[in-house]
Amino acid sequence: MIKPIFIDSYYTLLLAYVSHPDEKYLATAVDLGQQLVKDNVQPEDIAEIHETAIKRLGQEYPDATVGETAQLVSAPLMEMLMAYGLAFRAQTESNKKLMTDLQSHRDHLEELVDERTKDIESFSYSVSHDLRAPVRAISGFSRILNEEYGHLLDQEGKRLLDVIIDNTQYMGQLIDDLLTLSHLGRKEIDIVEIHITELVKNVVAELTNEVPEREIRWKMNEIANSRGDVTMIRIVWINLLSNAVKYTRSMKKAMIEAGSRDGDNEVVYYVKDNGIGFDMEYSHKLFEVFQRLHSSKEYSGTGVGLAIVNRIIQRHGGRVWAEGKVNQGATFYFTLPKKEDER
């Protein structure tokens, strides 16, 4: 649809041109052409503007000579406008080509990033994979040494051997956690509807079994269902809940709460405990690989668990964060996007 304002200004110009066909109006034609281009008037519309203006000129000045003069003198004007049109069309086409080029560069870049990410992941996979064999040997043979020749060692000898065994165990756990992390980065996500209240109940039952000596008060609210990969979301809950169990160890009355609340386009899930908490200053480090806020002597672990949580939630299009205070508990949050029609 051509804006009437273009036709009006073209008509005025044409009229002035017919009455005084001199250089002055050619300059105005340049302006008009530039304006048309700026306003995104399509080249093919320029001809139509011209036709309409001529027609109106004929109607308002029925004198045949005016019409003829108009046709005659407006020819160079038309030519100029058409030149703009052509330039504009060329510009549009070159823009289009640039956009396509840009898009294909972007796609290529993304491909490269994907490729590199895969390279890095398969590298870290094969490294951790190949590391398992020697660690298995150290672990196995030091255990055999302990069992079969332990009686030949004095106390200090035994202590040294235990150091080796402990560290091998730790390294084994580390490698397995890294493998899990890299595996989660590459595994395809299989999205299904997950009954979270049920899932959390099961995880809590398992965790409670592992620490029969602990007295923990669980507060399980009704938790909203999620859409996600069951295996992965389960790993998220296991990590968060077992952390809560671990870091409330020193509390006489441990309390762990899990729940969810409705957000705009997402559901926010949380696990809250009254454990040893953490310093908010370091909260950004919590979700990075190998970052620990407590010594592994106090609280065992490899520092990969929350990185796994982060990776899984990121891959589901959600966010993770944590709030806490030293000795006043911690709350870990994660979100999962709602299905389009539930927003």
Added chain:
Amino acid sequence: MKKSDRVDFLLVEDNPNDVELILRALDTHNLAGKVFVVQDGAKALDFLFAKGEYHDRETRQVPKLILLDLKLPKVDGLEVLRQIKADERTKIIPVVILTSSQEEKDMVESYRLGANSYIFKPIDYDQFVMTISEMALYWLALNKLPT
């Protein structure tokens, strides 16, 4: 080994440390005595099909169970598995893949080729011993195989 010796396990494993650990784990149930070990895929095939250095072996005496690593010199585990399952003489022998590979594609390919079990070697020695001995007990005691 003598021609008539019946082998319970054929262990195909190139890492001598793993071989020792597996034998020790089997030994916890006095099963280690009937294991025959080969270090690469080619030897495994020679043994099973009585070729090369095993040409005078009695092929009717098939092992009860094959423990197969995937990463092997010369002929890899998947190829060994493919040939075992493609041959009438050997296709009924249960094959347990015993590997460090958690790669989904290795697992899928193993089962596709007819592996009977896929076991991931644990790093921790206790778990390792438990895994191996439970696996052995299952296949040789609990599970019934044609004699």
